[in-house]
Amino acid sequence: MKITVIGSGYVGLVTGTCLAEYGNDVVCLDVDANKIRILQEGGVPIFEPGLEEMIKRNVSAGRLRFTTDIKESVEHGTIQFIAVGTPPDEDGSADLKYVVAAARSIGRYMHGYKVIVDKSTVPVGTGDKVRAAISDELAQRGEQTSFAIVSNPEFLKEGAAIEDFMRPDRIVIGTDDDTAKDLMNSLYAPFVRNHDRILFMDVRSAEMTKYAANAMLATRISFMNELANLSEVMGADIELVRKGIGSDPRIGYHFLYPGVGYGGSCFPKDVQALQRTANEHGISLKVLDAVEKANQAQKSVLVDKIVKRFGNDLKGKHFALWGLAFKPNTDDMRDAPSRVIIEYLLSHGATVAAHDPVAIHEAQRVMPDWQGLSYADSPMAVLPDADALVIVTEWKAFRSPDFADVKTQLKNPLIFDGRNLYDPKKMEIAGFEYYPIGRQQVTR
Numbered sequence: 096m097k098i099t100v101i102g103s104g105y106v107g108l109v110t111g112t113c114l115a116e117y118g119n120d121v122v123c124l125d126v127d128a129n130k131i132r133i134l135q136e137g138g139v140p141i142f143e144p145g146l147e148e149m150i151k152r153n154v155s156a157g158r159l160r161f162t163t164d165i166k167e168s169v170e171h172g173t174i175q176f177i178a179v180g181t182p183p184d185e186d187g188s189a190d191l192k193y194v195v196a197a198a199r200s201i202g203r204y205m206h207g208y209k210v211i212v213d214k215s216t217v218p219v220g221t222g223d224k225v226r227a228a229i230s231d232e233l234a235q236r237g238e239q240t241s242f243a244i245v246s247n248p249e250f251l252k253e254g255a256a257i258e259d260f261m262r263p264d265r266i267v268i269g270t271d272d273d274t275a276k277d278l279m280n281s282l283y284a285p286f287v288r289n290h291d292r293i294l295f296m297d298v299r300s301a302e303m304t305k306y307a308a309n310a311m312l313a314t315r316i317s318f319m320n321e322l323a324n325l326s327e328v329m330g331a332d333i334e335l336v337r338k339g340i341g342s343d344p345r346i347g348y349h350f351l352y353p354g355v356g357y358g359g360s361c362f363p364k365d366v367q368a369l370q371r372t373a374n375e376h377g378i379s380l381k382v383l384d385a386v387e388k389a390n391q392a393q394k395s396v397l398v399d400k401i402v403k404r405f406g407n408d409l410k411g412k413h414f415a416l417w418g419l420a421f422k423p424n425t426d427d428m429r430d431a432p433s434r435v436i437i438e439y440l441l442s443h444g445a446t447v448a449a450h451d452p453v454a455i456h457e458a459q460r461v462m463p464d465w466q467g468l469s470y471a472d473s474p475m476a477v478l479p480d481a482d483a484l485v486i487v488t489e490w491k492a493f494r495s496p497d498f499a500d501v502k503t504q505l506k507n508p509l510i511f512d513g514r515n516l517y518d519p520k521k522m523e524i525a526g527f528e529y530y531p532i533g534r535q536q537v538t539r
């Protein structure tokens with residue numbers, strides 16, 4: 096099938112590449128000329144495991160190409176995916192200007208029947224706005240052609256995006272157009288072992304499903320974080336509690352890890368956008384309001400421990416920091432908790448030396464010229480002279496360091512662990528002061 100993907104970011108690039116992998120003829124469009132230049136020259140502008148090889152394979156096979164040419168892109172695909180960003184507006188609602196601009200581009204250049212598939216995360220009712228924008232462009236040209244609107248929200252996780260896209264647990268397709276339904280069914284058939292994994296529904300329910308999923312996951316994280324904070328005070332161990340509740344199939348083990356608060360490009364903005372949508376309709380989502388408040392507070396939980404240990408004046412203190420990306424296996428720094436932690440430390444007079452296996456470049460881009468912040472390309476290289484090590488992202492490479500070496504390098508054998516990577520008892524034996532989340536604190 097001929098496919099166009101508008102927006103070649105984390106979602107668009109993965110979507111286009113995975114669709115090409117199954118033999119479709121895919122054009123990926125972006126307005127960012129630099130991004131397209133990198134892709135055309137054989138590079139990949141983002142870090143996503145497995146993506147580079149898959150892009151190379153499909154480009155050489157002639158099934159995947161990249162362009163900034165809107166007209167050519169729109170003319171190419173019978174199916175047009177919109178995978179542009181939907182960042183938060185000032186009031187927290189989803190800013191739809193990129194989605195509407197993409198829809199207008201389609202309307203401006205399309206001839207003949209097209210299926211317009213919205214993959215971006217958009218509020219309920221956006222399908223109607225996309226339809227109106229396309230119809231308006233068609234009317235201006237006096238062009239009479241039919242088209243279908245489909246909502247096909249994306250559930251991939253950065254860091255496991257290829258695996259998630261190639262082997263999805265479900266594919267949600269919202270449409271009331273039978274031809275579009277058939278086309279989408281054929282397009283996704285190779286990705287699902289049986290068709291039960293494709294869930295057809297109306298456009299509004301599909302749009303709502305994406306927000307409902309992210310709001311539910313954010314709720315789980317915030318609630319776990321609150322249970323962790325309470326466990327810590329009460330002398331219980333959240334890691335044991337996690338196993339104790341996860342074994343109940345109604346709860347399950349996934350997504351029960353306490354930490355430094357959720358971040359990234361989706362949960363914070365999607366939680367806010369859903370609250371905003373509800374408020375606009377006179378409904379208050381009380382649980383979600385609390386989820387967001389709890390998350391804001393959780394972002395400073397590690398900082399609170401640091402202040403409790405060192406006092407509020409951190410002048411002259413130096414911290415080593417492991418993990419910049421909002422989660423492992425990505426270079427995405429959007430709403431990363433590391434940014435809040437670093438900002439606090441620097442603004443209170445400390446200096447920070449940070450390491451991340453892949454996100455240093457992106458960190459330099461989003462935190463340019465932050466005085467007192469330096470980077471090193473290995474975990475051990477940031478340790479010398481540090482008053483403490485602060486762990487923010489649970490990269491595998493941080494799980495089993497040579498603790499004797501860590502102890503020798505640090506000025507003080509002291510670790511603030513926002514991801515519960517180590518066993519407090521072992522840390523005590525190894526001679527560390529150790530401050531995890533929701534577990535026994537090993538103090539001086």
Ligand code: NAI
Pocket residue numbers: 101102103104105106107124125126127130178179180181193196197214215216217249250251252253360361
């Ligand atoms: P991104 O910011 O990485 O990529 C968006 C791309 O769209 C950018 O490269 C931008 O230049 C391009 N763009 C903007 N306007 C355009 C236009 N008119 N024509 C062509 N290109 C245009 O964003 P990301 O992370 O890929 O997210 C896209 C959507 O998918 C968002 O709605 C997001 O909420 C949703 N989503 C993101 C997930 C993630 O893990 N990143 C997961 C699931 C959904």
